[in-house]
Amino acid sequence: MTRWVFTFWVLQLCFLHLADATHSSNETDRLALLEFKSKISDDPLGVLSSWNDSAHFCLWGGVSCSIRYSRVTVLDLNSSRLSGSISPHIGNLTFLKKLDLSNNTFHDAIPPEIGRLRRLRTLFLYNNSLGGEIPSNISGCSALAEVHVRNNKLVGSLPRQLGFLYGLQFFHAGGNRLTGSILPSFGNLTSIRILALGDNQLSGRVPEALGQLKKSLEELLLHRNYLNGEVPASIFNLTSLTVLSLGENRLQGNLPWNLGTLLPNLENFYVPFNQLTGSLPPSLSNASNMVQLQLQVNKFTGSVPSMASSHNLLRLNIAENFLGSGKVNGDDLGFLSTLTNARKLQALVISTNNFGGSLPEQVGNLSSNLEILVLDDNQISGSIPEGLRNMFNMQWFWADKNKLSGTTILSIIGNMQSLVQLRLDNNNIAGYIPLSIGNLDKLLVLRLANNHLEGEIPTSIQNCRSLILLDLSNxxxxxxxxxxxxxxxxxxxxxxxxxxxxxxxxxxxxxxxxxxxxxxxxxxxxxxxxxxxxxxxxxxxxxxxxxxxxxxxxxxxxxxxxxxxxxxxxxxxxxxxxxxxxxxxxxxxxxxxxxxxxxxxxxxxxxxxxxxxxxxxxxxxxxxxxxxxxxxxxxxRQPKKRLSYKWKVFISTICSIVLLFFLGTCLLVFWMKRKGKLHVVSSDDDFDTRVSYQSLHKATNGFSTTNLIGVGSFGSVYKGVVNINGKETTIAAKVFNLQRRGASKSFMAECEALKNIRHRNLVRILTVCSGVDYQGNDFKALVYEFVVNGSLENWLHPVESVDDPPRTLTFRQRVTIAINVASALDYIHNLYETPIVHCDIKPDNVLLDEHMVAHVGDFGLARFLESSIENLSSGGEKSSSIGIKGTVGYAPPEYGMGNEISVEGDMYSYGILLLEMFTRRRPINESLKDSLNLHNFVNAALLGQGSTLAEVVDPTLLNELLLGRISEKALICMLEIGVACSFDSPQERISISEVLSRLNKPLV
Missing domain, CATH: 3.80.10.10 (Ribonuclease Inhibitor)
Structure with a gap:
């Protein structure tokens, strides 16, 4: 009995010790999760709101635990819109099997502590902003089966230790900035099914060792890199392959003639934009599983083999090669007849080759699902097959730059009511534009130029209400x-x-x-x-x-x-x-x-x-x-006429009266000034018409908030209607708050700057008001012509409102505004008799009229350079930037160090303005991350060292780019000009003349 009691106590002590150990481990997991949470800077969905002591950590959002030990086995925060970095304490979750942080905004590097997770099987970090290198100690995660880090900002070479993850089945690191070569040790990953390294900067040759994966590899994605040389023959022995994507590299050589037999399971074969040569493999006729075949932009020659067995084919693209003989009576297009078996075919593109002869009648029997048929830039002759009238789903039909003739196409296009683009220009088509053209209400582009069309344009064309381009020339x-x-x-x-x-x-x-x-x-x-x-x-x-x-x-x-x-x-x-x-x-x-x-x-x-x-x-x-x-x-010149004696006496009398009146007025003004009844400011004397305080008070409803349209550093701007020179005029009155230090000086500087300058891209000043208000306080205001479309600031960063539609600026409008502002600066810097520095170029000070023409305003900080006029602020001293800071983000860095103001300072502000216009990001913005300022953020992208162009530019401009309305070159050009204007060193900045020269060149 004593022995059994002793055994019982020993077991009880063991269980207590195990419980203490388990409790300690659990506490480690809880603390690790809290450390993870501490690195999250933004949680807009409140996903981590449950991560507190009110519940056990196994019940926290996104956390799953093992039942036996209550240890964290899964951390799944996919698509939670989280921002922040990944805490190194993630390595303390030693029971973790799945970590999914994909579709968030995590940044910084993947912590190397992740290599301590030896039980980890699934690592999903795709669609984030993670940088740095893939940790070399990732091989410590010996159980890894799936690694997905696509679409981040990872750099450096692929760590060779990846070749030791023998259980790896899925590895996707595409859409990063990885460099170096593809590891031959990947050939050791005999369980891998998907290897995806596309959209990187990998170079060198495709390793022969990948051919060792013939039993497992199903998808090999190496597209959009800098790979060169020939594709190893061993790749074509990977009989399990369903996807082979090698496009957009620098690969050379021929495709094996028996490719269709070697890769019987191949569904997607993607090798465009390389330098492949030779004939297309005749064995493609055996590729019965082929879904997408994309061979465009290579150097293939000869004929296209039969595609009779391609029953599952969706897309075929062989554009921009040297296929076909160009013979009028040849059989270059015979392969099109064999495609009638492809009943799922959606896109057929054979443009820019040397195909000759006529289109076979069987083209009319192609799949009714066909949406894209592109035949342009060949030697195709004859008529369009009548059967094409049944292509109800056709959206793109391009047959331009051929030798097509006849009138068939004109009689059938009215049936193709899904057409979005119709291009038949540069052929020999004759006849009349049919009335049925009005059936194409989805049509965006219609090009029928350089044919033999006759007759009138039918009025039914008014029904093509989506049309953005119409070319009927020649x-x-x-x-x-x-x-x-x-x-x-x-x-x-x-x-x-x-x-x-x-x-x-x-x-x-x-x-x-x-x-x-x-x-x-x-x-x-x-x-x-x-x-x-x-x-x-x-x-x-x-x-x-x-x-x-x-x-x-x-x-x-x-x-x-x-x-x-x-x-x-x-x-x-x-x-x-x-x-x-x-x-x-x-x-x-x-x-x-x-x-x-x-x-x-x-x-x-x-x-x-x-x-x-x-x-x-x-x-x-x-x-x-x-x-x-x-x-x-x-x-x-007109002939001179002598004045009579009577006219001379009359003119002399009038001049004397005017002189006496002027002297009397001066004496009256002097007397009233002595009495304190009129406050006169010399800088506004040159304005012909003055408006009274009473008039402005009435026009703005007593300067009410309902008339308030803006607030600045030295005052407020009100909208009103006043009578100027007998005409009711809508005005914007800038009322200075004279209690603010520098407001009076700003008023005088703006008067001095604007009283003589005239330019179509400067805000027009109508008059001034300088006197006293109803309480006897000094009152000063500038009266401008009202500009209906408000400031550029309101267009770039509109305040969201249910009532008002969202404001957007097209690329063309932004370029025009950039030219307008540059023209104004060129005038005040170079063309006006005394150079003026604006000192405060920013979106708030650029106003847009009814035609979206830009006008630069607010000269309250403006300064003259080398002026003979006594400086208003310093009694004749040279202008300097002491005390002039402009606006943070737009003011050049040298002003903050006390340097004298200069036209180069305006160029910095203009450059930042330009970058803000095309990125729609403010100069100081959290989204700039580690770039600190807008100049560095954009410059890094242009140098390929930071964000991509898609991440930098305004998304609305990306839409124009995708629709083909603008080119990537044009976007880059505008960003380059902004960067060239906004270097920290004034000597490096380009001049406004150089800006105008660049802006006035065609942007293509």
Whole structure:
């Protein structure tokens, strides 16, 4: 009995010891989770709100524990919108089997302590912002089966220790910035099914050792790297492969002729954008499992094999190779007949090859699911098969740049009601544009140029209400341009009707095309005047009306086309005075008025002082201009007339009266000033009209908050309506808070700066008010012309409102605004008699009028350089930046060190403004992360050392990029200009002249 009692006590002590150990381990897990939580900087969904002492940690959100030991085995916080870094204490969760932190915003490096998780089987960290290298000690996680770190910012080489994870089945590290070569030791991972390393910066050759994975590997993804050399033959022995993706590298050599037999399970074969040569493997006809076959942009030659067995094929792309013979009677396109078995086919692209001959009739029997058929840039002749009328789901049909003829396509396109893009230009198609064109209400792009079309444009085209581009140029079309066409407000890219036989007037309904970028009506027989309504097409950049029968003058309303780059009205019968408003259009790159009947003086100022921009040949009554135009000098002198004695006496009397009145006024002002009844400020004396305090008080409803439209450093801005020179005028009154230090000096500086300068891109000051208010306190206000679209700040960072629609700026509008602001700075820096430094360029001080033309305002911190006028702030001392800080983020760094103000300081502010416009990020922003400022953030992206272009630019601009409305090159160009303006060193910044030179070059 004693022995049994002793045994009982021993067992009880063991259990107590085990319980204590378990409790200690549990506490380790709890503390590790709390340390993990401490590194989370943002938890908008409150996922971690349950992580507290009110519940056991095994009940916390995203946490799962083992039943036996109550240890954490799963931490799953997928798609929780968490921000922060991964705590090194994660390595203390030693029972962890699954860690899923994917689809969040974790940053910094993957902690090496993760290598202590020897039970870990699943590691999912994809779609975050993790940087640094993949920890080399990850091999300590010996049980790992799945590693998914796609779409992060990982750098460095792949650690060789990965080759020791013999149980690894899934490894995806695509979409990072990994460098170095692909590890031959991956050939040891005999259990791996998916190896994905695409979208990195890996180089070297594809290792032969990967061929050892023939029993397991199903997907090999190595696309978008810098791999070179030939694809090892061993890769084509991986009989289990279903996906082989090697595209967008620098691979060379031929594909094995028996590829279709070697890889019988292959479903997706992706090798575009390489330098592969030779013929397409004839064994592709055996690839019955093929779903996607993409071979475009290589150097393949010869014919395309039969695809009769490709029953599951969805996409076939063999564009931009050297396939086909180009023979008219050849069988280059015979393979298309074999595709009729592919009843799931959605996309067929064979463009930019050398295919000759006619399209087989069987093309009309292709899958009814076909959405994309691209045949352009070949030698295809004959008619379009009649059977294509049954392609109800067709969205893209490109057959341009071929030798197609006949009228079949014109008779059947009305049936293809899902069409989004129809391109048939540069063929030999004849006939009339059918009325059924109006059935294509989804159509975005219609290109029928360079054919033999005749007749009129049917009015049914008005039903194509989604159309953004219409090109009917170089045909035999006739009649008048239907007004219904001009009612297509969707037209935004191009309307080209040139080189036809249109007659009559340009429809006044052209005013509906407010979003149109290019209008070409040249080489027709259009007559009468250019309609003044054309001036309402404020987005126009290219206007070509040359070689018509137009007469009359160029309407002054075209002054509103501030974004115009090309304006050609040569070879018409236009007359009248030279349109001088063109000299103000800084975006202008070509103005061709040649062979008309213009008269008068050609200005030699503004953008017109450039021989590469203006052409006026054949206008015999023009004079002046710069020397290269070879025009005669203008002479407008009138014969001198002597005044009679009576006129001399009359003029002398009037002058005497005016002089006496002036002297009396001066004495009255002096007396009133002595009495303190009138407060006069010298800097505003040059304004012709003054407005009283009473008038402003009434106009702004007593400066009520309902009229308040802005608040600045030295005062507030109110909207109102006042009578100026007998006219009711909507104004913006900037009322200075004279209790603020520097407000009075700011008022005087702004008066001094604005009283004489005049420029279309500067806010126009109407008058001033300087006196006393109803309480006898000093009162000062500047009265500006009201600018209806408010500040650029409100467009870039709008305040969300249920009532107001969201405001967005297109890329074109942003470029125009950039040019407008640059033009204003060029004027005050270089063209005004005394250079002025603005000192506070920022979005709040850029106002947009009804045509979205930008005007720079708020000269309260402006300073003159080398001015002969006594400096208002210092009684004649040279301007310096002491006490002038501008606005944090926009003010250049040298001002903070007490350096003198300079035009280079304005360039820094302009550069930051430009970067803010195209990234829609404020200069000081948490999203800039470790970049500290906007300049460094963007510059790092341009150098490939930081965020990608997609992460830097405004998402609304990315949409334009994806839709093809702008190019990546154009976006990068604007960012590069902003960076070039905003270097820390003033000597490194480019000048405003260089900015304008770059901005005025075509952005393609």
């Amino acid at each position: 045909n035999d079309l006739s009649g008048v341009i239907p007004p219904q066409l001009m009612g297509l407000t969707s037209l935004s890219m191009n309307l080209n009707l040139s080189h036809n036989h249109f007659v009559g007037s340009i429809p006044i309904e052209v005013e509906n095309l407010k979003n149109l970028g290019s209008l070409d009506l040249s080489y027709n027989m259009l007559s009468n005047n250019i309609p003044s309504s054309l001036g309402k097409c404020v987005s126009l950049e290219f206007v070509q009306l040359q070689a018509n029968l137009l007469r009359g003058t160029i309407p002054s309303s075209l002054d509103s086309l501030r974004g115009i780059r090309l304006f050609d009205v040569s070879s018409n019968n236009l007359s009248g005075q030279f349109p001088i408003f063109f000299e103000q259009m800084n975006s202008l790159q070509l103005l061709n008025l040649s062979y008309n009947k213009f008269e008068g003086e050609v200005p030699a100022t503004g953008v017109l002082n450039n021989s590469r921009i203006i052409s006026v040949i054949g206008n015999v009554n023009l004079c002046g201009g710069f020397a290269e135009l070879n025009l005669p000098h203008c002479s407008f």
